[in-house]
Amino acid sequence: MVKISRRTFLKASALAGLASSLPLIMNFGDFTKAAELLPVTRIPTMCNGCSSTCSKYVYIKNGRVWKVEGNPIDLKSSGRLCARGHGMAADVYGLGRVTQPMKRGDDNTFEPISWGQALEEIGDKLYKIIDEHGGNSVMWLGHGGKEHYASTFLDEIGSSNYVTHYATCFSSKTNVWDRMVGTTLNSDFDNANYMLFVGRNFAGGIIPGAMNRITKAKERGAKIVVVDPRYCELAIIADEWVPIRPGTDLAFFLGIAHTLISEKLFDRSFIANYVYGFEEFWSANKDFTADKAAEITGIPADKIREIARDMAHNAPKAFLDSGYHGLHAHYANSTQIAMLNVVVNALLGNMFKVGGLMPGASISLGHVETPLRETPEKGPRADGAGVEEEYPTVEPGRGIPQIVPDLIKKGRVKALFIYHYNPLRTAPDPEYQKGLKDAELVVSIPVDWNETSLHTAHYILPESYYLERTEPPKVVSGFIAHDNPQISLRRQAIKPVHNTLPLLDMLKGITAAAGYYNLYPFTVEDEIKASVKPLGISPHVLMETGCIEFPANVKPGFPIKDGKPAVNTFTGKIEFSIGAFKLYGSPGVATWVPPLVMPQGEDEFRLIHGKQPWHSHHITSNNPYLMAISDMYNGTWAWMNKGRAEKLGIKNGDLVTISSEKAVKTVNVKVTELLHPDCVWIPSAYGGFSERLKTAYQQGINYNDFIPARVEPLSGTVMGQEVVVKVSKGGIS
Amino acid sequence: MARFAMLIDASRCTGCNACRIACQMQWQLPPARYYNRLEHNEKGTYPNTKWEITPIQCMHCDNPPCRDVCPTGATYKRTDGLVLIDGKKCIGCKYCMVACPYGVRQINDDGIPEKCRFCAEYIIEGKMPPCVSTCMNEVRIFGDLDDPESKISKLMARKAVYQLLPEKGTRPRIFYVRK
Numbered sequence: 001m002v003k004i005s006r007r008t009f010l011k012a013s014a015l016a017g018l019a020s021s022l023p024l025i026m027n028f029g030d031f032t033k034a035a036e037l038l039p040v041t042r043i044p045t046m047c048n049g050c051s052s053t054c055s056k057y058v059y060i061k062n063g064r065v066w067k068v069e070g071n072p073i074d075l076k077s078s079g080r081l082c083a084r085g086h087g088m089a090a091d092v093y094g095l096g097r098v099t100q101p102m103k104r105g106d107d108n109t110f111e112p113i114s115w116g117q118a119l120e121e122i123g124d125k126l127y128k129i130i131d132e133h134g135g136n137s138v139m140w141l142g143h144g145g146k147e148h149y150a151s152t153f154l155d156e157i158g159s160s161n162y163v164t165h166y167a168t169c170f171s172s173k174t175n176v177w178d179r180m181v182g183t184t185l186n187s188d189f190d191n192a193n194y195m196l197f198v199g200r201n202f203a204g205g206i207i208p209g210a211m212n213r214i215t216k217a218k219e220r221g222a223k224i225v226v227v228d229p230r231y232c233e234l235a236i237i238a239d240e241w242v243p244i245r246p247g248t249d250l251a252f253f254l255g256i257a258h259t260l261i262s263e264k265l266f267d268r269s270f271i272a273n274y275v276y277g278f279e280e281f282w283s284a285n286k287d288f289t290a291d292k293a294a295e296i297t298g299i300p301a302d303k304i305r306e307i308a309r310d311m312a313h314n315a316p317k318a319f320l321d322s323g324y325h326g327l328h329a330h331y332a333n334s335t336q337i338a339m340l341n342v343v344v345n346a347l348l349g350n351m352f353k354v355g356g357l358m359p360g361a362s363i364s365l366g367h368v369e370t371p372l373r374e375t376p377e378k379g380p381r382a383d384g385a386g387v388e389e390e391y392p393t394v395e396p397g398r399g400i401p402q403i404v405p406d407l408i409k410k411g412r413v414k415a416l417f418i419y420h421y422n423p424l425r426t427a428p429d430p431e432y433q434k435g436l437k438d439a440e441l442v443v444s445i446p447v448d449w450n451e452t453s454l455h456t457a458h459y460i461l462p463e464s465y466y467l468e469r470t471e472p473p474k475v476v477s478g479f480i481a482h483d484n485p486q487i488s489l490r491r492q493a494i495k496p497v498h499n500t501l502p503l504l505d506m507l508k509g510i511t512a513a514a515g516y517y518n519l520y521p522f523t524v525e526d527e528i529k530a531s532v533k534p535l536g537i538s539p540h541v542l543m544e545t546g547c548i549e550f551p552a553n554v555k556p557g558f559p560i561k562d563g564k565p566a567v568n569t570f571t572g573k574i575e576f577s578i579g580a581f582k583l584y585g586s587p588g589v590a591t592w593v594p595p596l597v598m599p600q601g602e603d604e605f606r607l608i609h610g611k612q613p614w615h616s617h618h619i620t621s622n623n624p625y626l627m628a629i630s631d632m633y634n635g636t637w638a639w640m641n642k643g644r645a646e647k648l649g650i651k652n653g654d655l656v657t658i659s660s661e662k663a664v665k666t667v668n669v670k671v672t673e674l675l676h677p678d679c680v681w682i683p684s685a686y687g688g689f690s691e692r693l694k695t696a697y698q699q700g701i702n703y704n705d706f707i708p709a710r711v712e713p714l715s716g717t718v719m720g721q722e723v724v725v726k727v728s729k730g731g732i733s
Numbered sequence: 734m735a736r737f738a739m740l741i742d743a744s745r746c747t748g749c750n751a752c753r754i755a756c757q758m759q760w761q762l763p764p765a766r767y768y769n770r771l772e773h774n775e776k777g778t779y780p781n782t783k784w785e786i787t788p789i790q791c792m793h794c795d796n797p798p799c800r801d802v803c804p805t806g807a808t809y810k811r812t813d814g815l816v817l818i819d820g821k822k823c824i825g826c827k828y829c830m831v832a833c834p835y836g837v838r839q840i841n842d843d844g845i846p847e848k849c850r851f852c853a854e855y856i857i858e859g860k861m862p863p864c865v866s867t868c869m870n871e872v873r874i875f876g877d878l879d880d881p882e883s884k885i886s887k888l889m890a891r892k893a894v895y896q897l898l899p900e901k902g903t904r905p906r907i908f909y910v911r912k
Contacts, residue, residue, distance in 0.1 A: 067758040070867065080869040086754040203747035208869035215745050215870045233747040236784050237870070243780045613749035625757060628764035629750045633773070641779060673779040 044071060044546020046474075046490040048466035049084030050616035051143070052076050052207050053474070055547035056085060058467060058493040065089055065467060065494060070208060074547045075476050075486055078209035083614035085208075087625040089467065092497060096448040096622045096693040098462035099498035110460065115501065115509070122459055123513020125441045129415045130514070135159045136379030137412065141401055142419035146471075149507055149520070150419070156516050158376030161413065163383060163399035166329075168427050171398050172715035173328040176338035178395070179578045182568025185345075185357035187321050188481035189213035192355045194223045194311055194318035198249055199326030201226075203233035204611040210480050223314075225307060227252060227299075228326075230639065230681050231674035233613055242307075245298040246606045246679045247595035247721065250333045253320075253340035254285055254592060255293025255304040256311075260347045262289070263305075265312035267349025274558050274565050275346055277577030281589040288592060296592075298676075315348040317355025324479075326610065330721035332596040335714040339578070339590035346574050352558045358481035361554045365473060365487065365531040368522045382412035385716055392584045394716035402427045402709040402718050405435030415441040419503070420463070424451035425618045425687065428707040428718050429662060445503065448619060449692030464500040467493045471502075472527040473542060483552035487535070489528065489542050586714060596722040602647060605640070605680040607660070607725045609703040615685035622688065622696035630686075636700030637670040639681040640727070645671040648729060655731045660706040660723050666731040667701045680727060735813040736879040737793070737851055740888055742910040745870040746771065746786045752873070755863035759852065766839050768849040769864055788872060790864070791816060791837045791849035792897065792905030799829035799838070814906050815853050820845045834901045851875075 040061050047054040047068070055074035059066040068089045072079030091097075101118035102110040113121075129137060135157030140150040144164035154162055166174065177184045187195065190213055202210050218224055218237055226238040227249070235241040244252055260266040261282055271278050290308070294301035311318040320341055327337045350356025383400040384390025394400060401423060407413045416439040424433045430451065436442060437456035444450075444457035453460045463469075469492055476486040504520060511519040522530075528539045535550070542548055558565060565572040570579060577588035599605050614629045615621055621630075630636055638658065640650065650656060652671040657664060658680065667682070675681055687702025707723045753767050760768070769790035776783040793816045800808045800816065807822035808829050818829075825844040838846040852862035856875070860866075865873045876885035893911040896904075 066761075067755070067863070069863075078869070079866070081751060081755070081867050082869065083750040083754045086751065086758050086867070090758065203749065206749060206869070211747070211869040212871070231782060231784055233749070236747050236786065237745060241780075241782075613747065614754075624764040625754050628767075629753065631765070632767075632770070643779065673775055673777060673782045674784055675779070677779070 040066065043491060043493040044489075044544070045467065045493055046471075046488055046546070047077070047081065047085045047088070049082070049088035049620065050205075051145075053488075053490075054081060054085060054208065055476075055488040056081055057546070058089065060493060063494060065092055071488075071547050073486070073545070073549055074209070074488060075480055075482050076207055076209045078212045080208040080212060082206040082208055083626060083629065084206075084616050084620055087614070087623045088620060090625055091623050092465045092467045092494070094448070094623065096695070097465070097498060098446060098449055098453070098460050098500075100462065100500070102457075102460040104458050115499070118459055118461060119506065119509035120513045122441070122443055123510050123515075126415055126510065126514040129440055130157055133414045134379065135376060136161065136382070137414035138417070139163060139382060139404065139407070139413045139415070140417045140419065141404060141421060141423070143421040145420070146503060149503055150417075152519060153507060153511055153516075155375045156373065156511070156519055158378050160378040160381045160396070161383070161399075162397075163401050163404065165401055165421055165423070165426065166398040167394075167400050167402060167711075167716045168329060168718050168720070169325050170328040171395060171717050172334040172338045172712070173323060173341075174398065175393070175395050175715040176335060176578075177322070177342065179580060180339065180342045180569065180575050181351070183359060184322060184478075185351060186360050186479055186481040187319050188355050188358050189217050190481070192217060192222055192314075192317050192319055194225075194314035196225050196227065196307065196311060196318075196320045197234060197238075198227040198244075198252065198320065198323065200321050200323040201228065201232035201234045201326070201610060203236070204613050205324060205616070206613060207479055213480065223310065229608060229676035229679050230610065232610065242299055242303060243676045245296070246608050246676060247331055247598070248297040249327050250331075250337045250340060250590075251288075251293045251296035251592060252299060252304065253337065253344055254288040255290040255297070255301070256308045256320075257340060257343050257347060258285060258288050258293070259290050259305045259308035260312055260344070263309070265309060266347040267315060270346065270349030270351075274351075274573050276569075276571040276573040276575045277589060281343060281576040284587070284589050284591050311348055315356070316350040316353040318348055319350050319356050320344045320348075322357070329717035330608075330719060332712060332719055332722055333593035334712060334717055334719070336590035336593050338715075342574065343576055343590070346576070351574065352556055354556050358556065359554060360477040360480075361482050361485040361552065362475055362477060363485035363487065363550055363553070364534060365475065366533040366535075368527050368530040370521055382407045391711065391713060391716055393580050393586075393714050398716070400711055400716040403711060405432055405438070405709075408435060408439045413439055415439060416443070418442070418444045418452055418457070420445065420447075422446070422450040422452045422618060424455055425689070425702060426704065428704050428709045428720065430689070430704060432709050445506065447500075448622060449690050450619065451688070451690045454690045454692055461506050462498065462500040463506070464496045464502050466490060468496040468500065469502040470524050470528075472524060473531050476547070483554040485550045485553060486547060487532075487542070487550075488547040491543055491546065581714065596719065597724045599678055599724045601726070603726045603728060604724050605644070605727055606678055606721060607658070607682065607703055607706055607723050608679045608721045609682050609684045612683040612685060615683065618685055618688065618696070618702070621685045621699060622693040624695050627695050627699065630699070634668065634670060635683060636686050637668045638701070639670045639672055639675045641675045641677040642671050642673050644677045645669070648727065650727075650729050654729060657728050657730060657732055658701065658706070658725050660725045662708060663705040664732060665701040665705060680725060734879065735877040737814045737856060738876070738878045738885060738906040738908065739851075739865075740874040740885050740892075740894065740908050740910065741788055742872055742874075743785065743787045744910065744912050746788055746872045747870060748773070748786045749869070751867045751869070752788060752864035755867040756849070759863045766841070768837070768839070768847070787909070789835060789837065789897070790907070791851075792835055792903060792907045793851055795904035795906065796902055798832040798834065798901070798903060802828040802832040804828065811853075815851045817850055817853060818845060818847065834898050834903065
């Protein structure tokens with residue numbers, strides 16, 4: 001490790017911000033006048049209203065963002081954008097943004113500082129921490145994305161502590177699919193004749209391209225069945241809504257699997273040729289009939305059998321969608337749920353088949369070649385993910401974000417970088433999460449004054465907004481089957497409104513100041529050039545189009561190598577039995593695992609949550625446009641089944657008090673026939689408690705308030721819906 | 734001469750509100766002002782229920798009551814069917830707001846009761862209104878009924894349609910696909 005003069009670097013990276021003085025909102029007369037006079041430019045870029053990162057065009061007028069449109073080439077947007085895509089574009093001028101680097105003072109208030117001072121002080125402190133405690137005491141905690149910048153830094157200092165938010169969202173899915181199938185597969189909406197969605201609301205957690213395909217499939221006669229405790233927005237266009245007792249989806253899947261096997265409806269040649277562990281699965285679940293599933297789920301056994309038979313009848317052009325957030329982080333049996341998803345689809349023999357589940361088309365991007373560096377050996381992961389004595393089967397690539405305060409308390413984490421992530425609002429138990437502040441160095445890199453930055457950061461380094469920065473291209477993939485690979489790129493559309501920086505520039509500054517010379521010897525432009533080099537296209541073409549599609553490279557058919565099944569598992573087959581689980585003392589195959597808790601009393605409910613179509617992350621709830629929609633449609637209200645509400649004397653619009661061991665909160669209630677009686681449903685975006693985010697502040701409540709920070713041992717997830725709350729009429733007295 | 738109209742398949746709407754905000758951005762409206770809205774309707778009792786959403790905006794009526802009550806002629810109907818308002822003539826009396834049975838007018842910063850304009854300046858260039866082009870479920874089809882090759886003409890020929898509040902005699906230019 002060579003320590004160089006920090007000041008040399010910092011001088012070279014002196015940066016200036018540019019503030020705009022034009023108002024965002026012009027009145028109509030002003031607007032038409034302006035429209036007549038000003039040229040409009042259209043810049044292709046990528047959305048950041050959620051993690052789907054649709055390609056879109058930004059229209060710029062007089063240096064200001066005017067409006068956005070979906071890029072029709074892009075798989076994810078298919079030329080169409082959801083409300084967030086529009087709303088979050090306007091947020092570049094939002095009042096919640098951090099406008100320059102901030103340092104927490106002794107009196108707990110923030111003092112604006114220069115970039116030079118910020119990067120130098122952080123680099124200095126980082127140097128001392130690494131010197132004293134070693135590189136493994138540094139953790140990068142992020143939403144996920146831009147892994148390569150973070151990992152370059154972590155590799156250099158010898159830290160294995162890259163932690164994402166995924167355990168709060170979907171890690172049981174990725175953990176299981178990787179082990180059982182060797183990859184994830186995507187629903188072939190374009191060609192399926194029967195689609196089963198369980199706990200997956202594509203019309204709430206929206207991918208416009210997926211919804212466009214689903215509605216088109218319906219138009220050509222495909223059957224759509226939605227199983228969900230709530231009549232979710234996707235159920236509106238479904239042929240059937242089948243309400244299920246929340247927390248029992250695993251039993252439903254077991255009932256489906258039992259029907260397929262016991263009635264010999266499954267694809268026997270697919271199982272014989274491409275599946276390992278079928279017998280083990282069947283002998284463990286022989287007794288789990290549709291009748292047993294009916295008892296647990298509340299879905300009539302005949303309905304379970306009907307769904308199984310209909311799917312088998314339409315197979316292989318039938319699928320159980322592989323799902324996302326809903327079922328893959330929130331139950332004690334989420335890992336088994338993911339396993340059964342693989343089992344049901346494999347029994348249908350739909351994998352690698354048209355109309356079933358297909359791999360997403362991919363293409364290899366190039367990388368900037370940098371001189372090889374000697375890097376220290378890494379220590380064990382602080383969160384214990386993949387560590388033999390701790391959480392051996394949790395994916396180390398994703399980690400366990402919800403327990404970081406404990407890791408700080410134990411002394412495992414001394415310096416914490418929090419990137420584009422707000423665990424105080426989006427991870428369980430905000431009071432507990434406030435413990436993040438106790439690390440020796442806490443640097444938050446947000447765009448807005450989120451709760452985590454406000455309550456825990458020692459330094460806040462505001463990143464330029466997504467419309468203000470250019471980033472290397474990404475391969476477009478996930479959730480939608482497609483034969484043609486695509487790449488898309490985020491391109492800067494306007495000059496930074498405030499004194500902010502892109503992440504790469506921050507990291508160049510911090511690492512140089514900490515003594516790591518020339519760790520990122522490239523620019524974003526270099527990265528773009530290197531990325532597209534193997535593809536035979538010029539960076540210029542990508543910059544001008546934003547999204548490029550390549551010739552199809554996906555063909556149906558099970559992967560075969562040397563005449564043998566060759567998916568990326570130990571046996572090359574789909575594995576119903578997971579060896580790693582057995583190795584560490586768990587059953588290899590999934591069997592019924594009851595939920596941790598069940599509501600019993602007349603005032604008890606399971607608290608569940610989901611995405612509202614016009615909000616994604618908590619960050620969207622500070623957007624005045626999106627919150628105006630919430631205001632108009634009572635979007636912050638909690639949902640309760642009408643029959644249950646009547647018993648408690650609760651009427652539509654009443655204020656109720658919801659309490660668990662962790663929290664007591666008051667909220668208005670929507671009394672509805674569209675919800676299973678056993679649960680209260682709340683939208684996931686609300687409950688802001690950062691005074692600096694005035695639009696979001698104290699709007700609605702958040703499920704994370706009610707749950708402790710727990711870890712599901714196999715996949716590391718938060719089990720966010722394993723909570724029983726009591727509900728009573730009236731506010732807190 | 735064009736005869737512009739819109740066909741709405743409400744059964745495809747899943748309530749994402751992209752139409753509302755795409756319109757707000759196009760016309761730079763403040764957050765709480767909107768030219769289209771969604772009406773929600775829950776039917777039945779658990780578990781045999783339905784949730785229906787109906788998008789509503791200015792119907793560009795062929796017999797617009799808002800025009801008929803306007804004392805200054807500020808509200809007028811263009812030959813291609815668009816109902817528009819000339820802000821210079823408007824005296825802000827709000828008669829049009831009261832007369833509209835669909836409740837679609839909203840007072841703007843200049844005191845003028847504005848509403849959906851069918852994106853008058855854009856459609857004559859052949860562009861789609863953003864409420865149409867942004868919709869992931871393709872709920873709205875916009876086009877020229879005088880053009881037999883237009884998508885809307887073809888769909889109107891195939892589908893049974895209805896209009897909102899026909900008893901008011903407004904003869905709306907927005908048609909809804911019958912379920």
